[in-house]
Amino acid sequence: VTSVAFSQDGSQVVSGSVDKTVRIWNLTTGKAEAELKGHTHSVTSVAFSQDDSRVVSGSVDNTVRIWNFGRIRNVTTGKVEADLKGHTDSVRSVAFSQDGSRVVSGSDDKTVRIWNVATGEVEAELKGHTHWVNSVAVSPEGSRLVSGSYDKTVRIWNVTSGKVEAELKGHTHWVMSVAFSQDGSRVVSGSADKTVRIWNVTTGKVEAKLKGHTGRVTSVAFSQDGSRVVSGSRDKTVRIWNVATGEVEAELKGLTDWVTSVAFSQDGSQVVFGSRDETVRIWNVTTG
Template identity: 45%
Template sequence: MAFSPDGQHVAVGVDDGSVQILSVTSREHHTVPQLNHLDAVNSIAFGPDGSIASASADGTVRIWNPASGRSVGPLTGHQGPVYGVAFSPDGRVLASGGSDNNVLLWDAATGKRIGAPLSGHTDVVRSVAFSPDGRLLASGSEDRTVRVWDVASTQSPPITLSGHNAEVTGVAFTPDSKFVASSSWDRNARLWDPGFSSWAQTGCALVNRNMSMSEWTALLPGRPYERTCPNLPSGPGAPPGAPSIR
């Protein structure tokens, strides 16, 4: 379920594929035919203009704007059920995560796909969330990790946050966009700092050396090596003269 931006309504996804809108004050409710799916609704999200997006086990995403009556969808692209959906803070982009292990980005006005799938998770993506400043997108997966993507440069490898011992079921940013919270079937909630520069500073203080090449590759696969401690030599196996984290 999700609250509308004005707090006056709640949208609820139902196992029969319908979406119900309830008034907070009167408790009256009605079904939204524009968001009717062929299977269970797994996730609901409101955009800043009051648009509603729904993600379903039927493998599709739908969008409806109550003010204009305009509907978009069904959006097809996931290869299987869709479990998470979220609007960007400006409402222009919609993110969805599914059983195909991918995160997809959509133009919320037209329903057209934006760029290539954000791939890297090795299991179902259960939850997606944009940071309030719109720069980052977090995804939580059954592969027990949270990945944080740079929305402006989706070709860059995501930061992978590992530590849960079971599926990650939910992700959310703090209002200042500095931290990501995650929930998991391991019965724990975790709070993460997705800024790698702060990780680097903490690591340098703890071990007083740069990361080795093998450590770097395990943590940030696909990203060119950078020295994590500017004033210390590069770790074992690292390329000589490697730049420092900025």
């Protein structure tokens, strides 16, 4: 399992896997409600749209796919709505804009692309990274993008102009994952240098450098209220950090393999994570 995400209403989880499929899981039953097939290589990244009617997936087959479940949310009929082609190498990360009108993708071709969901056309191709783009995210109000790359930098882009607003340097190894806080004021990044960094978007400065993982940090995310960050690592742990103090609030140990992807539920009570051991798990943060 390479990527996991909660639906906005918290009732479902979507996962992507090296088995080329995208699966939608019902959290009440723990069963897969849909298995979306079409990618011809490993699925690297998945996300729900804000209204939960669509899922976007990125793959090593160089494509981005948008799956539509319609308004009825009968997910078993998930059909491919768009097959977005243009990247010349593996797509590593995908994300929806908050209003669902655009999809952003980052690729091994070193570019970030903004796609119009309605037309399937590329609206912008953002160039500047000197190595693979591993992770992308859209700010909540939709005006900025953040990207993390194997070139060790985090870049913040202006969506309208396509220009780089800030290049955040400090990581000493590949940047594996990036995410915005809900208010758009901060970015969190996780790196192969084993650290998690929190950046101030306005100043471009590091506000906190969170150390503790003993392996590459593969995935990071903010809680909805911005008070906590969750991180997953190749050290087989998931950690929850207090943003204000920089301390670890909780740590989930004893996993059998690398953690590949992490996400908070909307209310912050649960963390979903995917692992290289082919599982998707839910951690109830409040009860431990």
